[in-house]
Amino acid sequence: MRVRPMKTTDLGAAERLTARAFTWSGDDQTWSARSPAAARRWIERIDHLLAVDAAGCWVADDDAGRLAGVAASARRDLLWILSTFAVDPAGQNRGLGRALLDAAIGYGAGCLRGMICALPHPGALRRYRRAGFTLHPTMRLRGVVDRAELPVVDGVRTGTAADLDLVDSVDRQVRGATHRGDHAMLGRDGHLLVCDLFTGSGYVYVGTDTVTVLAATSRAVAQRLLWSALALIPPGNEVSVRYLTSGQEWAVDVGMAAGLGVYQDGYIALRHMRPPAPYVPSVSFG
Ligand SMILES: CC(C)(COP(=O)(O)OP(=O)(O)OC[C@H]1O[C@@H](n2cnc3c(N)ncnc32)[C@H](O)[C@@H]1OP(=O)(O)O)[C@@H](O)C(=O)NCCC(=O)NCCS
Known part of the structure; x- marks a missing residue:
């Protein structure tokens, strides 16, 4: 496994990987692709982050050179925001998520505060808490x-x-x-x-x-x-x-x-800040 900076040419494979990771059903080993319009929007969003926050966007390759994981983050003033984070279901629970998150958090070095709109996924929540984030349940x-x-x-x-x-x-x-x-x-x-x-x-x-x-x-x-x-x-x-x-x-x-x-x-996962209010966060941009 190798963690490296994301490139524009990774976007297609990264889009498919995140769709697979986010919709994976372990019971019947199936997943759902995004609609073509949603896939295009996902690629445009991460392409935007690559243009503005290149050093916050990371991928991992497996030993066969296939894309195995993605983490994309942004820095706005002194706030670090995780925009997407996924590891291919076949490679989860082997420390790859931690390596990717460490790389993305490195981009936030010097930022006082951090914000993540987190899915209720036990592996993701474990990673965020271990990285010092407070988990706030949401409605x-x-x-x-x-x-x-x-x-x-x-x-x-x-x-x-x-x-x-x-x-x-x-x-x-x-x-x-x-x-x-x-x-x-x-x-x-x-x-x-x-x-x-x-x-x-x-x-x-x-x-x-x-x-x-x-x-x-x-x-x-x-x-x-x-x-x-x-x-x-x-x-x-x-x-x-x-x-x-x-x-x-x-x-x-x-x-x-x-x-x-x-x-x-x-959950809203926050570091060194209280939940902003009155505020409805952007899932992708905090
Ligand atoms: C979240 C995700 C990126 C983590 O990637 P990963 O490679 O599995 O992460 P790691 O192996 O580094 O860490 C996962 C940790 O969660 C733990 N874990 C996983 N499932 C668990 C469960 N059901 N209950 C308790 N702990 C669990 C693992 O044991 C591991 O802990 P440890 O390394 O401290 O022992 C990956 O699981 C994923 O893609 N999930 C689906 C998409 C998603 O929810 N993304 C996050 C969006 S906010």
């Missing part, structure tokens, strides 16, 4: 928005490139690091809404079935943004709002009022 809101419950919300508008300084300022206050560098990716999959009032400010990226990321300087602003985001979900689509810690009751309350259900989700 997911899911369902079809009851449009009869949508309130009239003032003060929220579509954001443009001219709003990115405001977005940066909110991100710094709420999570201590901006998403500068990721807005092209976030904007590709989502619509930017911003709210800037005397009492607080915030932003949200919303897609057709998910609230990708939301940050605000007050719970009242966060609730306005979440309601506005839910109103943009095409009627009838199932929406998902993920990785909500128990401190995010402002979101749970909006979700329940909108007719969504509360389900268990994965």
Whole structure:
């Protein structure tokens, strides 16, 4: 086995490996491929990280030279974020995950803080805890928005490139690091809404079935943004709002009022920081 920096030519094999690792059923030894559109989006996202955070992206080859594992991470200001982490099911539990994670964490040397949206996978959680991360259990809101419950919300508008300084300022206050560098990716999959009032400010990226990321300087602003985001979900689509810690009751309350259900989700794994709030993390960009 050999751990080495990821190259653009690894992306196709890395996409297939992560699909296999994330959907592997040990019982019947089967897995599900991503749809062509989802595979393309995955490759574009990691290609983006390779361009911005080349030293945070690592792969492992097995002795036959086949791709055996992947870890891709980003550094935004003094925050390190793990974006994807997988080892081929045939090679798991032999220390490869640890070697890949060590390489990716090395890119975060000098970063005070770390953030991972983690799946509830015992091997992954063991690695994160052993690397010093605190595991915060989370909830997911899911369902079809009851449009009869949508309130009239003032003060929220579509954001443009001219709003990115405001977005940066909110991100710094709420999570201590901006998403500068990721807005092209976030904007590709989502619509930017911003709210800037005397009492607080915030932003949200919303897609057709998910609230990708939301940050605000007050719970009242966060609730306005979440309601506005839910109103943009095409009627009838199932929406998902993920990785909500128990401190995010402002979101749970909006979700329940909108007719969504509360389900268990994965963990936010954090190092040297408390769960940001009011905040809905981006699964890929923290
Ligand atoms: C998470 C993952 C990348 C780890 O890779 P790996 O090569 O298996 O990792 P390692 O062998 O270095 O470490 C796994 C550890 O978990 C332990 N482990 C695995 N399954 C376990 C279980 N069911 N219960 C308890 N411990 C378990 C292993 O014993 C090992 O611990 P140790 O080395 O301290 O003894 C790999 O399991 C994977 O691809 N999982 C599916 C995708 C996924 O969930 N990725 C993480 C997304 S957040």
